Amino acid sequence: MKFSGIRAAIIDLDGTMIDTAPDFHCAINRMRAELSLAPLDLELIKSFVGKGSENLMRRVLAVDYNEQDVKRHFDTALASYQHHYLAINGDYVTLYDQVYEGLAQLRHQQIRLACVTNKPIAFALPLLEKTGLREYFELVYGGDSLPTRKPEPGPFLQVCADFDITPAQVVAIGDSSNDARAARAAGCHVLTVPYGYNHGEPVQSIDSDGIVQTLLEAAGLISH
Numbered sequence: 128m129k130f131s132g133i134r135a136a137i138i139d140l141d142g143t144m145i146d147t148a149p150d151f152h153c154a155i156n157r158m159r160a161e162l163s164l165a166p167l168d169l170e171l172i173k174s175f176v177g178k179g180s181e182n183l184m185r186r187v188l189a190v191d192y193n194e195q196d197v198k199r200h201f202d203t204a205l206a207s208y209q210h211h212y213l214a215i216n217g218d219y220v221t222l223y224d225q226v227y228e229g230l231a232q233l234r235h236q237q238i239r240l241a242c243v244t245n246k247p248i249a250f251a252l253p254l255l256e257k258t259g260l261r262e263y264f265e266l267v268y269g270g271d272s273l274p275t276r277k278p279e280p281g282p283f284l285q286v287c288a289d290f291d292i293t294p295a296q297v298v299a300i301g302d303s304s305n306d307a308r309a310a311r312a313a314g315c316h317v318l319t320v321p322y323g324y325n326h327g328e329p330v331q332s333i334d335s336d337g338i339v340q341t342l343l344e345a346a347g348l349i350s351h
Contacts, residue, residue: 128337130316133349134292136233137283137315138264139301140244140251141176142323144226144342145258147246148173149219154212155187161207162200164191174327177303179245179270184208209247216250217257223322229342230263237351241286245270245277245305265290278308283315300345304328307335318345 141147148169156166167190175186184205188197233240240263244251248269255261266289268282275281287294294314299306302323310317311334319335320342330338339345 129348129350130298130336131350132296133238133298133316133351134296135239135241135286135290135298136345136349137241137243137286137297137299137310138230138342139299139303139306139323140242140246140254142302142325143300143306143320144223144242144260145254146221146223147254148176148324149221150212150215150217151176151183153215153219154208155183157211158204158207159187162204173324176324177245177305177326179276180209180247180250181205212250217254220254220258222258222260223320223341225341225343226260229344229346230260232343232346233349234263236346236349238346238349239290240264241266241268241290243268243277243282243286243299243309247271277305278312280309280313283309283313287313287315298345298349300339300342302330304333307333310335318348320345 152169152172155172175183185197188200188204242264246269251269266286270276273282273285297315299310299315299317302320303325307317317335318337318339319330319333321330321338
């Protein structure tokens with residue numbers, strides 16, 4: 128499995144480059160305390176990650192509330208979560224193995240880099256800056272940057288337009304079915320890492336072109 132004629136890589140953030148679940152865990156449980164709800168454990172929260180903050184809040188509230196009550200508490204919960212998350216963004220995260228090395232190798236190979244995440248851009252950019260990852264990416268799109276988000280192909284097609292390349296010249300790298308579905312719909316190649324979140328589903332269930340253990344391994348499969 129090798130990919131030649133590649134001009135760019137589109138890389139996911141949460142669960143692919145950074146283990147952000149401990150940040151989510153902290154902010155969510157601070158929000159839940161304000162609503163007099165019991166804290167949730169980290170593994171459950173991990174299974175809710177991947178489709179943006181709004182979906183995350185709905186899943187978190189649905190642990191305790193019926194659909195009507197989720198709607199009733201949603202705005203308050205989301206505002207509280209965002210307040211707490213911004214306050215601690217990046218404080219409890221860790222980078223996965225060989226992320227810096229993989230990005231550096233891709234850049235050395237003259238592969239252009241874009242980060243496309245469903246995380247709101249106001250959260251994504253400070254996190255990339257704090258972890259020293261921002262400098263590797265020409266483009267960063269958050270879940271609220273464009274009219275659609277993953278698993279829709281729109282963000283990937285926008286990157287192709289920005290870079291003036293075809294989808295066939297792009298490899299997307301992510302941890303979830305959202306990344307793979309967006310890549311497939313856009314016409315991009317896609318590689319999956321096995322250590323992320325994927326909504327609590329096994330990574331082997333994802334329709335991708337292969338599973339790579341690290342971004343550095345992915346770089347070794349990609350050539351200009």
